[in-house]
Amino acid sequence: MKKLLLILVLCLVGCNDNTINEVNNLIKNPQNKIVEVNDPSVQITDPLETTEEFSDPTDLEVFDGTSYDILFSSERGGDRDLYLMNGDGSNQNPILDLDSIEGHGDFAPDGYTIVFFSTMDGDRELYTIDIRNPNQSLKRLTYSEGDDHLPDFSPDGTMIVFESSRDGNFEIYLMNADGTDQVRLTTNTVKDKQPKFSPDGQTIAYTTFKGGVQHLALISLSDIKKEPRVLETKHVGYIDFYDNEHIICHGSNSGRVELFTMDITTGLKESFMTDTKTLWIPVYSPDKKWVLFNKEAGFKTGDLFINNLTDGSTHQLTDDPKSDWGPDFRPIPVQYKVYFDSNIDGDRDIYEFDTYTKELSNLTNNDDEDGIPYLSPDQTEIVFFSDRDGDDEIYTMDLDGNHVMQLTFNDKKDRAATWSHNGDAIAFSSDRDGDLEIFIMNRDGSHQTQLTDNNTKDFWPVFSTDDKTLSYTYFDTTQDTYHINIKDWLNKSDFESELLLENCSRCSYSPDGNKIVYSSKENGTWQITLYDFKTDETTLLTSNSYADWVPTWIDDDNVIFSRESGYKASLVLYNISNQYETILIGANAQNWRPTAVPYHLD
Numbered sequence: 001m002k003k004l005l006l007i008l009v010l011c012l013v014g015c016n017d018n019t020i021n022e023v024n025n026l027i028k029n030p031q032n033k034i035v036e037v038n039d040p041s042v043q044i045t046d047p048l049e050t051t052e053e054f055s056d057p058t059d060l061e062v063f064d065g066t067s068y069d070i071l072f073s074s075e076r077g078g079d080r081d082l083y084l085m086n087g088d089g090s091n092q093n094p095i096l097d098l099d100s101i102e103g104h105g106d107f108a109p110d111g112y113t114i115v116f117f118s119t120m121d122g123d124r125e126l127y128t129i130d131i132r133n134p135n136q137s138l139k140r141l142t143y144s145e146g147d148d149h150l151p152d153f154s155p156d157g158t159m160i161v162f163e164s165s166r167d168g169n170f171e172i173y174l175m176n177a178d179g180t181d182q183v184r185l186t187t188n189t190v191k192d193k194q195p196k197f198s199p200d201g202q203t204i205a206y207t208t209f210k211g212g213v214q215h216l217a218l219i220s221l222s223d224i225k226k227e228p229r230v231l232e233t234k235h236v237g238y239i240d241f242y243d244n245e246h247i248i249c250h251g252s253n254s255g256r257v258e259l260f261t262m263d264i265t266t267g268l269k270e271s272f273m274t275d276t277k278t279l280w281i282p283v284y285s286p287d288k289k290w291v292l293f294n295k296e297a298g299f300k301t302g303d304l305f306i307n308n309l310t311d312g313s314t315h316q317l318t319d320d321p322k323s324d325w326g327p328d329f330r331p332i333p334v335q336y337k338v339y340f341d342s343n344i345d346g347d348r349d350i351y352e353f354d355t356y357t358k359e360l361s362n363l364t365n366n367d368d369e370d371g372i373p374y375l376s377p378d379q380t381e382i383v384f385f386s387d388r389d390g391d392d393e394i395y396t397m398d399l400d401g402n403h404v405m406q407l408t409f410n411d412k413k414d415r416a417a418t419w420s421h422n423g424d425a426i427a428f429s430s431d432r433d434g435d436l437e438i439f440i441m442n443r444d445g446s447h448q449t450q451l452t453d454n455n456t457k458d459f460w461p462v463f464s465t466d467d468k469t470l471s472y473t474y475f476d477t478t479q480d481t482y483h484i485n486i487k488d489w490l491n492k493s494d495f496e497s498e499l500l501l502e503n504c505s506r507c508s509y510s511p512d513g514n515k516i517v518y519s520s521k522e523n524g525t526w527q528i529t530l531y532d533f534k535t536d537e538t539t540l541l542t543s544n545s546y547a548d549w550v551p552t553w554i555d556d557d558n559v560i561f562s563r564e565s566g567y568k569a570s571l572v573l574y575n576i577s578n579q580y581e582t583i584l585i586g587a588n589a590q591n592w593r594p595t596a597v598p599y600h601l602d
Contacts (some may be wrong), residue, residue, distance in 0.1 A: 065089065065306075066290050069330040071114065072304055073103035076322040082116060084131065084330070087306075089317035095131060104150050104326050108157040108177070111333030112578075115141070115151040115160055115177075126151050126162060126179070132580040141179030153177070154197050161185075161195040161204050172206050172219070185219055186228065192217070194237060198244050205247065205264070207237055216249070218264065231267040236260075238281045242288060248272060250280035250293075259293060273307065273314075285329045292317075292327040332356070336584075336596040337399075338560065339363075339382060340571060341371035344589035350384055352399070353571075355584060356601065363401035372593045374418050379597050383407075383417040383426055394428050394445075407445030419443075420463045425489075427451075427461035427470055438472045440489055451484050451495045458482075460506045460550075465513030471500055479505040481518065501531060506550045508559070517541070517551040517559050528561055528574065541574060542581070548572070552595045560594045563587070 065088025074083050077094065080101045085092040096102050098120055105116035112132055117124045121140065124147035130137035142148040146165035153160055157177060164173050167184070170191040175182040186192040190209035197204060204219040208230060216236045217228045235252040242248060242261070251260050251269070259272040259279045273279055275295060282293040289309055296302035302323040307314045318324040335356040342351055345362065348369045352361045364370035368388040375382060382399060385392045389406065392413040397404045408414045412432040419426055427440045433450065436457040441448040452458045457475040464471065464483070471483040474497070481504040482497040489495075501507075505526075507518035513533075520529040520540075528541040528548045541559075542548045549569075551561040557576050562569040568587040571594045575581070585591050 066285060066329075068285055068290075068332065070292065070304070070317070071095075071105050071107060071328040071330060072318070072324055073105070073326040074318075074320065074322060074324045076320045076324070082114070083324075085317070089304075089315075092318065095134065096129070106152050106328055107330050108153045109155065109331050110157060111331045113137075113153075113157070113177075115153060117147075117149050117151070123147055124149050126160070128177070130578045130580075132575065133578040136580075137578050139179070141175070142182070148173075150194055152196050155199055155201045161197060163193045163195060163206075172204065174204075185224075194239065196239055196241065198241050200244050203244065205239055205241070207239075216247075216262070216264065231262075231264065233262065233267045233269050236262070236269075240283045242284055248282045248284065248291065250282060259291075281326060283327055283329060286331050290329075292329065294325045294327070296323065296325070332601055334598045334600060336554065336560075336573070336598050338571060338584060338594050338596045339373045339375065339399075340562075340585075340591055340594040341373060341384075342589045342591045344591070348590075350382065350401075353585060363397070363399075365401075372416055373595060374593075375595050375597060376419050377421050377423045383419060385415045385417065385428075394426065396443075407441065408448070414439075416460050418462050420467045421465055422467055425463075425467070427463065427472075429459040429461060429472075438470065438484070440470065440486065447490060449489060449493075451486065451489075452497060462508055465509050465511065471507055471509075471516075473505045473507075475505075478503060479521075481505065481507050504529075504531075508552050510553050511556050517553065519547075519549050519551070528559070530576065541576065541579075550593050552593075554596045554598060560584075560596050562592050562594060564590075 065086060068087045070085050070087060072083050073080050077097060080103045081097055082095040082102045082105050083092055084095055100118055100120040102116055102118045105114045107114055112130050113128055115126060115128050118127050126141040126148045128139050128141060144164060144166035148162055148164045151160050151162040159174060160177055161174050163170050170193050172185045172192045172195045173182055174185055192206055192208045195204050195206040202222050206217055207214045208217045210230060213234045214237055216231045216233060219228045220226055236249050239247045239249040245263060245265050247262050247264055249260055249262060250257050257278040257280050258274045259282050260269045261272045262269045277295050277297050280294050282291050284291055291307040293305055294302045295305050302325040303319055304317040304324050304327050305314055306317055338353040340351055341348055347367055348371045349362050350364045350370050350373045352363055368386055370384055370386045373382045373384045381396050383396050386395050391411055392415050393406055394408045394414045394417045395404055395406050410432055412430055414428055414430045417426050417428040424443055425440055426443055429436050430439050436459050437450055438452045438458045438461050439448055439450050458472050461470055461472040468487050469483045470486045471481055474480050474482045480502045481500045483500045484495050484497050503520050504518045507516045509516050515530055515532050517528055517530050519526045522540060525545060526547040526549060527543055528551050530539045530541055547564040549562045549564060551559045553559050559574050561572055563572050565587055567590060569591045570583050570587040571585040571591050573582045573584050
């Protein structure tokens with residue numbers, strides 16, 4: 001309650017020194033926390049599982065659409081709801097189908113999270129939702145007595161700017177993406193509305209009234225003390241940025257609302273599109289090749305259209321008697337290069353799979369056994385085992401399969417190699433002393449040192465994030481995880497192991513070092529489990545009849561693992577926050593030991 005009162009106090013003051021400090025702190029220290037469950041009783045439709053189509057575009061024969069999905073609001077269900085459709089207008093399905101009004105959604109850069117307004121709790125408040133798992137991710141962000149409206153994510157996804165009437169007049173507010181630290185940016189007696197971040201995140205543009213006419217105003221976040229700059233260009237509304245200096249907007253001209261482009265450094269406005277109907281709410285696609293906009297003849301008659309900036313053609317996407325409006329392009333989510341071993345071609349080889357292009361590349365295309373790849377921390381090399389010299393040895397290679405280097409040379413089995421986080425050392429499992437033990441060596445193969453010495457099987461080594469300890473699976477009558485202090489291992493010969501976790505195999509440390517994921521046997525089946533060192537809490541992530549094995553962290557919120565059924569295995573990407581899994585590759589072969597590199601499309 002005290003925190004809420006503090007937020008309200010901040011929202012009722014002007015841009016004084018304290019508010020400036022709050023804004024500066026917000027910009028420098030954004031908080032983007034895990035989304036929370038709000039009300040599990042709310043009935044929500046998952047758009048990724050819905051197949052019903054509500055309308056068809058009229059010219060699919062000549063229009064292939066874009067590679068992006070499109071978010072929009074529609075009143076076709078009786079009230080206004082959020083919908084998602086393909087870039088060609090097909091597959092129009094509701095995301096939220098509630099009795100309240102939902103609209104003006106904006107996608108976060110991750111391509112999954114949407115911020116929007118809803119009246120589900122009374123007046124217009126802001127919420128976020130993840131379209132992969134709506135029931136687990138719906139979260140209310142604002143709790144004000146006025147209407148909170150027209151939210152926009154910052155380019156890095158850490159902040160949200162929005163308009164609010166909580167002080168009795170519409171002003172511009174800024175907050176963290178989780179709803180914390182809500183700060184008012186403007187203090188006027190006129191309406192300040194329709195805020196939007198510039199692509200570099202350094203400017204917030206919005207509309208303000210001057211002389212009874214709506215103008216464009218700009219706030220510099222790099223110099224928050226500076227007064228907003230109001231451009232002397234009349235009749236501007238609902239803008240979107242092309243780049244940091246150029247926008248598209250709608251405006252009034254001879255009684256009609258048309259689309260314009262504008263240079264915000266000079267205020268020069270040029271006509272973009274005219275029509276006998278009202279044109280408004282234009283939005284650029286992320287690749288700046290398309291413009292979405294509304295066209296309507298009157299209230300509750302709007303439809304969505306898309307303009308091709310390359311050839312100038314315009315195509316209608318929706319055609320429904322009820323109004324469709326407020327569009328937004330869905331950013332393409334982060335993609336991954338996934339590395340794994342598979343016997344899909346008969347023998348065991350290491351493959352690369354691109355989740356965007358769906359291309360599958362064999363990196364070790366030979367008749368030998370190559371497997372268990374592990375990425376170097378600088379993401380330039382893969383360490384793996386191969387029997388190409390007659391028995392299993394440890395090798396490294398570039399990500400394209402070139403520059404192969406052999407690191408171990410003996411007549412025993414060396415397998416399951418892993419990198420230290422500083423890239424200086426490689427740990428692996430070897431039976432060179434008669435049974436499986438854990439070894440460590442420099443990344444060039446020198447100074448090979450035995451760390452364990454017992455009569456059980458020791459395998460699947462993994463470094464802690466700080467590289468001070470090495471954890472491994474210890475297999476006697478059960479599989480447990482032990483760890484070894486390896487600090488100054490180059491100068492030691494004696495190493496002691498300690499029990500870390502029971503019923504725990506094939507573990508992997510999170511990038512921040514606070515958690516591990518591993519396989520544990522639950523109800524007779526191996527499943528993926530998470531352990532938090534800070535809270536001492538254990539969470540079962542998967543629960544099914546298959547064997548889920550060998551999880552590896554991609555980032556602090558995503559892991560990848562193999563799901564085995566018989567002698568075949570699929571590759572699964574799992575998002576921890578939203579408890580949502582994606583099958584990347586089906587169980588068409590024994591697809592095993594995945595590791596991945598995230599990348600963003602240019």
